[in-house]
Amino acid sequence: MAKQISVFLENSSGRLAHVTRVLGDAGINIRALSIADTSDFGILRLIVSEPNQAYRILKDAGFTVSETEVIAVRMPDSPGGLADVLDQISEESINIEYLYAFLGFAGGEALVIFKVEDINKAREVFQKKNIQYVDAQDLYKM
Amino acid sequence: MAYWDQDKECMSRDNLEKLQLRRLKETVYRSYAFVPTYRGKMDAAGIKPDDINTLGDLGKLPFTTKQEMRNNYPFGLFAVPMSEVVRIHASSGTTGKPSVVGYTRRDVDNWADLMARSLVSCGADKRSVIQVAYGYGLFTGGLGAHYGAERLGASVIPASGGNTQRQILLMQDFGSTHLACTPSYALFIAEVMHDMGIDPASLKLKTGVFGAEPWSENMRTEIENKLNVEAYDIYGLSEIMGPGVAIECPFKTGLHIAEDHFLAEIIDPVTEEVLPEGSMGELVITTITKEAIPMVRYRTRDLTALAASECPCGRTHVRMNKVMGRSDDMLIVRGVNVFPSAIEAVLLSIPGVEPHYMIILERQDNLDLMEVQVEVSEDIFSDEVRKLEDLNKRIAKELELNLLINVKVRLVEPKSIPRSEGKAVRVKDNRKI
Known part of the structure; x- marks a missing residue:
């Protein structure tokens, strides 16, 4: 978060x-x-x-x-990377208020900022589905 | 029906009008002779006192405004030497200098009489215990009500304003039957009484005589329920006299203006044209017995309408509606009268909205457009567009329901609306008419 x-x-x-x-x-x-x-x-x-x-x-x-409170989600910087994440989120009926991309992230990965309706539920789902998200302190330092 | 001065209060209209004309002529002569401002204005308008021969000639005379009172601060409009003045009052001006008024011995005598008349109209008599919780001092409310109650022969408790718990103890211990104060203070007393666990029904208090500020019928109902009193509206202003210029009777279909002392007209506040009976407009009062400071066609800025129809109480004096606002801040938008105070009331009824707003008027293709700018405080801010748009729509809808015109609401950044010391500027009228 x-x-x-x-x-x-x-x-x-x-x-x-x-x-x-x-x-x-x-x-x-x-x-x-x-x-x-x-x-x-x-x-x-x-x-x-x-x-x-x-x-x-x-x-x-x-x-x-x-x-x-938002969540920064890591995903492969390749075609379909975001779609895969969104599919998994929608399967769990997590409502997304809005999202936007993080600037200048490297290493073959992309970072997308999600604002969701229920952040605790989203976090559980991410853990369950093994979707990677970045800790706040790491995020600010990037 | 009890009266204080039945001869005057129920005088036939014919006799009343004869009395009014005689007194008006005297007033005009004295104003012209002793007040340079009046003489200058009448000369400029080409009017001599001899030109006033009927009550209808009143309309020939120039108006007097609050600004002229300020320009003549402090005693410039007095028509008697200071040796004849026995009392001085002043109105609390929010901007600039206050307006100062003086009273001769006969003026204070008439005032006490009119106030006694008002109290009788509210059911008081010499057995009444009248608690005066208007402020005593330069403000006319306290002393005005006080001397009227004494003239009536009632027992006066000169409590003055404030110290609310003590006010309530006085009511309990001294058995006040009447309370005279502003309606907003009456409501506050009711709340404190509630907090103290005192049931108003356990008191002898039965009647309230409330004035000095405009109040609605809703507020009357609220005060009557919370304070367990019958609430009467009393009208007055220091420039004219003080409380007792007009008073409700038990039928409460308007306030009888003491027409043996005051002439009332209703004008369009913009064109200054005199309006027919029943029209809503600005109340203009001419005093016809005041000696120290006669007021010729004083623009009160209070908005009301007059009703001359017969009142079942038997009084023949014309009635004014409860004052519904002030003309100095009234806007006319697409023909609808709009008061910034009404807009403020709507905004404040929405949680989190702060009383910082600006009204912008534009005219496009001959159509008035009103925009209300509201500052976005942290309480109502959201990171989601939808929530802010919902708030915007909600404010617009509430304003439309209350003002009956379409309003565009624009959310603006905090502190972007200019602040001012003293009276705030709430309206920017960019219409080229």
Whole structure:
């Protein structure tokens, strides 16, 4: 399990630049990100090197921030790798809220961040099905 | 039916109007002669006191506003020398200077009389024990109610506001039959009483005389149930006199305005046009007996409507509806009156939504569009788009149900809505009309 930092953003120019600049100035590295957007607003989701610190400085900078538990799943970086994982998850009726890929992971493997409805159930299923997921501390250091 | 001054309260309309015209003419003469601001405005409008020959001529006179009171701070609108002034009150202004009013001996005498009249209308008599929990001081509520209750011959408990547990002990030990305070304070007293485990039915308290702020019929029901009293609405404002300008009778179909002392009109707050009886608009009051500070066509900013139909109580004075809002913050969107306070009430009824909002009005293709911007606090933020969109829809739906117009809700970042010290600016009207 890992901590994702979620940030509320208005759809106006410069907002994303501002968030990333605040993190960059604090020496925090972004490891993975995705943006969900509507016509009026967006939600920026981040995996960063120092989630607790990132949460605090973004909050101090005036953003609405929350911490969300997600799971980083390892899978072969080859055709069908993600499909195999998703098949196994759906067999167990785990509802996925959203997912996105981790940046710059090497060694013939890919890493995908999952936000699921029931994280404890997902973890059990992963263990049962031998799906590999990455510990939080390892993830932030990657 | 009990009256304090049956001759005046039930006067025939003919006689009342004769009295009103005589008093209006006196007021206009005195204002013109002794108040430079009034003389300047009348001269500018080309009106002389001699031009006022019927009650209908009232409409020729310029309005007086709160701003003019501030401009004349503190005593500029007084029509008598300070040696004739026996009392000074001031309204608590949220911005700028307060408005200051003075009373001659006859003014305080009339006021006590009108307040006694109001208390009798609420069923009080000399055997009543009246607990005055309006604040005493520059605010007119406390002393206004106090001297009226004394004039009536009732026993007055000058409790003033605050110290709620003591208020309740006074009710228990002194046997208060009437409570005079703001409706919101009455509700608070009821809650504290509940927390103290005191059953209001065990008290002698039977009647509440509540005013100094607008309150709804729902609030009346709530107070009556929680405090086990019959609740009456009393209207007044310091600029005109203080409490006792208008009072409900036992039939509660509006508040009888003391027309032997005050003339009431309803105007469209935007065009300033006088509206026919029954129309909703801004209440304008002219004092016709005030000596120290006569008010000619004072714009109260309170929104109400007048009803002249006969009242079963026998009083002939016109009735005003319960005040439903203030015209200074009313918006008209697609012909519908919208109050920022109503929007605020809806937002606050949704858990987690904070009272930081901004109303933006635009006009596109001759159609008004209203957008309400709401700041996203951590309490309502979610990392899932669906949840935020659901929240957005829920706020929009609640607003539509309450305001009866379509509203676009936009979620915005915290602190993006400008804060202000003092009165907050809640509306940005970009309509070019």
